[in-house]
Structures are given as C-alpha cells and as structure tokens.
Amino acid sequence: xxxxxxxxxxxxxxxxxxxxxxxxxxxxxxxxxxxxxxxxxxxxxxxxxxxxxxxxxxxxxxxxxxxxxxxxxxxxxxxxxxxxxxxxxxxxxxxxxxxxxxxxxxxxxxxxxxxxxxxxxxxxxxxxxxxxxxxxxxxxxxxxxxxxxxxxxxxxxxxxxxxxxxxxxxxxxxxxxxxxxxxxxxxxxxxxxxxxxxxxxxxxxxxxxxxxxxxxxxxxxxxxxxxxxxxxxxxxxxxxxxxxxxxxxxxxxxxxxxxxxxxxxxxxxxxxxxxxxxxxxxxxxxxxxxxxxxxx
Amino acid sequence: xxxxxxxxxxxxxxxxxxxxxxxxxxxxxxxxxxxxxxxxxxxxxxxxxxxxxxxxxxxxxxxxxxxxxxxxxxxxxxxxxxxxxxxxxxxxxxxxxxxxxxxxxxxxxxxxxxxxxxxxxxxxxxxxxxxxxxxxxxxxxxxxxxxxxxxxxxxxxxxxxxxxxxxxxxxxxxxxxxxxxxxxxxxxxxxxxxxxxxxxxxxxxxxxxxxxxxxxxxxxxxxxxxxxxxxxxxxxxxxxxxxxxxxxxxxxxxxxxxxxxxxxxxxxxxxxxxxxxxxxxxxxxxxxxxxxxxxxxxxxxxxxxxxx
Numbered sequence: 290x291x292x293x294x295x296x297x298x299x300x301x302x303x304x305x306x307x308x309x310x311x312x313x314x315x316x317x318x319x320x321x322x323x324x325x326x327x328x329x330x331x332x333x334x335x336x337x338x339x340x341x342x343x344x345x346x347x348x349x350x351x352x353x354x355x356x357x358x359x360x361x362x363x364x365x366x367x368x369x370x371x372x373x374x375x376x377x378x379x380x381x382x383x384x385x386x387x388x389x390x391x392x393x394x395x396x397x398x399x400x401x402x403x404x405x406x407x408x409x410x411x412x413x414x415x416x417x418x419x420x421x422x423x424x425x426x427x428x429x430x431x432x433x434x435x436x437x438x439x440x441x442x443x444x445x446x447x448x449x450x451x452x453x454x455x456x457x458x459x460x461x462x463x464x465x466x467x468x469x470x471x472x473x474x475x476x477x478x479x480x481x482x483x484x485x486x487x488x489x490x491x492x493x494x495x496x497x498x499x500x501x502x503x504x505x506x507x508x509x510x511x512x513x514x515x516x517x518x519x520x521x522x523x524x525x526x527x528x529x530x531x532x533x534x535x536x537x538x539x540x541x542x543x544x545x546x547x548x549x550x551x552x553x554x555x556x557x558x559x560x561x562x563x564x565x566x567x568x569x570x571x572x573x574x575x576x577x578x579x580x581x582x583x584x585x
Numbered sequence: 586x587x588x589x590x591x592x593x594x595x596x597x598x599x600x601x602x603x604x605x606x607x608x609x610x611x612x613x614x615x616x617x618x619x620x621x622x623x624x625x626x627x628x629x630x631x632x633x634x635x636x637x638x639x640x641x642x643x644x645x646x647x648x649x650x651x652x653x654x655x656x657x658x659x660x661x662x663x664x665x666x667x668x669x670x671x672x673x674x675x676x677x678x679x680x681x682x683x684x685x686x687x688x689x690x691x692x693x694x695x696x697x698x699x700x701x702x703x704x705x706x707x708x709x710x711x712x713x714x715x716x717x718x719x720x721x722x723x724x725x726x727x728x729x730x731x732x733x734x735x736x737x738x739x740x741x742x743x744x745x746x747x748x749x750x751x752x753x754x755x756x757x758x759x760x761x762x763x764x765x766x767x768x769x770x771x772x773x774x775x776x777x778x779x780x781x782x783x784x785x786x787x788x789x790x791x792x793x794x795x796x797x798x799x800x801x802x803x804x805x806x807x808x809x810x811x812x813x814x815x816x817x818x819x820x821x822x823x824x825x826x827x828x829x830x831x832x833x834x835x836x837x838x839x840x841x842x843x844x845x846x847x848x849x850x851x852x853x854x855x856x857x858x859x860x861x862x863x864x865x866x867x868x869x870x871x872x873x874x875x876x877x878x879x880x881x882x883x884x885x886x887x888x889x890x891x892x893x
Contacts (some may be wrong), residue, residue, distance in 0.1 A: 299811060317650075329749045341737075421599050421603070422603070424596060424599065424600055425599070425600050425604055425607070426602075428600040428603075428604065428873060428876070429604055429869040429872050429873060430827075430828050430868075430869070430872060432834065433865045433868055433869050433872075434607075434865075434869070436834075436853065436861065436865055437608055437611065437612060437861065437862055437865045437866070438612075438848070440858060440861045440862070441612045441858065441862070443610060470706075514726065518725075518726065518728050521728045521730075522728050522729060522730060522835060524848065525835070525839075526729045526834065526835065526853050526854075528853055529855050538728075541728065541730070541731060545730060545731070545734045546739055548734050548735075549738055549742060552738075555731065555734070559727065559728075559731050562726075562727075562728065563723075563726050563727050565726075566726035566727075567722065567723060567726040570722055570725065570726055571722055574722065575689030576781065581827050
C-alpha cells in the first residue's frame, strides 16, 4: 500500500467544493462508481430485504440434498457445497466484507488523523518518532505481517480481523495526513488565524484539517477496496475470518477447492467482490485526479 | 558516500528492532501461559511447572526474553516446528524454487510493465492509455487466488498448455504460469509508474530540445525518454523483487510448488504456529536487508538520490 500513499502526496492546494463538482459532474465513471457503491451500502445496511428477493432469504437455511447444485428457480446463483443458497450468502457476505473494509479504514483514519496532524502541525520529536514508527510498518510486506499476527490469534471475527488489518494500514494514511498538514501549516490564512489568537484545536479543525480532507478521502476509498481484497486473500490462506461469519472471502475460500466441478460457487462471489473493489479503486483514482491537479 | 550508507543502515536497524519486537510481543508475549497450553486439561505438578519455567526462562523480565529471542534470530535460529525439526533447515532446501519463481515473475513484470507503461505514456489520454489503465485496475481488484485458480483450471487442466502443479517439468514449463499470475499483480504499479515518468519526460525541456533538433521519434523515445523514465521504475522494481519473494505464498500454495511460500502456505493450513512465525520472520528480515541494499546501491549510482 506504500505506492498508493506516495502517489497521493502532492504539493498542490486543495480544490474548492464548487470546482470539485464541476470537475466530477461530467465524468460517467464517477456516477457509475457512486451508484454501485451506494447500492452496496444499501445491501450492507439491509441485507435481509435484498436476500429475500428470490424467495429464500436465509443463508443459514441449508439442505445437503441440494449440495453444489447449479442455478435453479428461487436460487439464481445455485447452492454451495453445504447446500446453502449462494445468492443470500453473497448478499449477507456483502455486509461482512464491506464492514471489514469500512471498519479498518475508520480505525486507520482515527489513528492517522490524530498522529498525522500532531506530527505535521507541531513537528519536533513527535514527528521524528512517528516517522520512524511508520518506517517500521511500511518497511515489510503487509501480507506477511498480517499472517504472523492473525495466525497467532485463535478467535478471528470481523472486528478482530479489521483491527489487525488496521494495525498494518494506518501508517500510509498517517503519512498522507502529515504531508497535507505540513503543506498548509505555514500558509497565510493559517498564520492569520494564529495571529488572531485562536486556540490550536480551533485552528486545526477549522483551517488546517479541511485541506487534508480531499486526498485523505481519496485514499480512504481506495483503502476500503484494498482491505476487502486483503481480507479475502487472508481468509483463503486460512488466517482471516472463520465461520459462522459469512463473507465473500469465506465463500471464495471454500469454493476454490471445487472450482473444477462447480465453477458457479466461485464465479458469483468473485463477480460481486471484483465489481465492488473495482468501483472503489476507480472512484478513489478519479477523486485523486480531481483533487490533485498536478497528476491529471 | 559513507554518510547515506550509515544513515540507511541506521534506519534498517530501527526497523529491524521495531519489527522483531512487534512479532515477539504479538506472538510470544501475548499468547498467555505457554505451560498451561502445553499441559492441556490436567494440571501439572508444581515442580514440573517450575522446571519448565526455568528451562525456558519464563520468569525473566520481558526485555531479557526479547534479547534472548533476538540473539537466536541473529544465529539463524528461527525456532523448531512441532516435530522438533529446525525451521531454518526446512527452509534451506526450498530456496531454489522460490528464487527461480520470483526471478521469472520479476522478468515478466519488468518487460510487460515497462512496455504497457510506455504505450500508455505515449498515448496519454487516448484510447490505448484508457484501456491499459482499465485493465490494470481491473486486475488488481480480483483476489490473487481467484486468478491463480482460474488460470490453473483454464490454461492448465482444460487446455493443457501448462503443467497443472509441481515443478517436475522444470524451468520454464512449470514456472511460466505461476510466475505470470504473480507478475500480473505487480503490473499495475509498474505500468502506472512508467506511464507517469514517460509523460513527465515527454513534457520536459530537454525532450522539446531534442524534437527541435529534428531527431527521429524512435531516437527521442527509444534512447532519451526511455532512459530517464526508467530510473524511478528500476528503483521500484528492485524493491518489488523483495515483495515477490514473500508474495509467492498464495501462488506456490495453489500450484503446489516446493518453495518457501509453499512451506508457509502449508504451515498456515496445518496450524503449525512456530513454522509460520519462523518463515515469515525470515522473509521479513530478508526483505528489510534487500530494500536497504537497493537504496544504498541507488544512492551510489545516482547522486541525486543521496539525502544530505
């Protein structure tokens, strides 16, 4: 995830809200991705309603007699090895996978905003310590670190997995926040706020942090997608989520062993995962382009 | 010359202590009472507990235990697995497969990544550029194991173009498909970096001068643009080789290759905790040393990279 962070850093000021809308309004990619992401958000909020569309809405209502059968009436995606409806599994899996992505990103954001702002605004020893700390985390492959930590945990629910993923993803975000904060720290409008005698907290919240919001939002969007992929890969390796959780990663992990005979078990969750991650990454890329005129 | 080297070595040491402490704290210190785990359901006699605690130094302060662990690492002691074999010895015979696989993947990534990036950069904003961007983003949104399983089934089992698993067919036959799967995932970053630096070079003053001088497009792009655009890409690729060494876990596991990644894959699957930790630690340390070496070589080659 290092490259992502580096590519987002720039020395351009943020664009205004109106300029942002003007740049984004005419891009079909923006609307397409937003619609997909909005739909996924709805699915995650109310999976029960979506799952019920074809009649059988309960992913835990399984019948071994229909094990691995292909698409049938009422079961558009077919059944998995345990005879569970794949469609409702994918719908409920959306909630888990998206929550892991969002939760991880939210945890990263909190840590990164606090540490990045303090380091970027006040500098000094806090800054050096943070720089070394991010070096440590960015200095080795994400996957290996996650394997070591997750492998030593026995109980891995969505919250645990999210926290471990966040442990390894916050540094790139913190670095980005720090860079953005440093860019505006000595800007004239910040100096004038300081000259007016405003408190540090008010200067930071009102004047400094808004400048960091654009790039941070772009990176967050990409991060949600990257985390969803990472979760599925870790789950496939056997150190990610465990049943009774239902996630795309778990569905894919159990489906890949039977891919040869029953490809439908792998195809449908893969399509959902890929479309989700693709829209998140594409939207993040687009936002980064728009919010950062230099890379256009 | 000496200063940047020392600085980089200093950074390496900080990261080394940070990473090993992180692993130590996560894996060994927070795991609860190891003796109780060993004993299972029935309580052990107090004398046995005392002997075991003394033998494994469990009553020493945490920092002494960490120092002991570090000392072992520096002597290539990565621990022993459940059957008493040393993890380092089990890794030893598996290096060749992983190195060959990583180098093959790397070669594919360098070639296709640079070619795609160059095409995209030269057709900046037009259809080929858009298509390449779409393709690389699409590829990076599919989990690597899905691609690996699909390639194995489609090109290996159904079409029979490549061996399905194992390394018995030798290089290149048995290595091309797994290497291609690994390379696909690095492709996006390489081609994007190459595209960016080709665009930057094309817009720079010296290229305008070359055009004005009347040089042919082939010479401008082939000699001047490519050479300058290649520098950041090469730096990235060198570090990427380290990632490939570790990133082969999934692919070696799926294609059943007897490499380090395959060992780690099986260890995770069989819940062999000590092997997982030992192998990952070794890979992380190798990665740290490799990336420090790359930086030092870079600063020797290109004076602009030296940080004063």
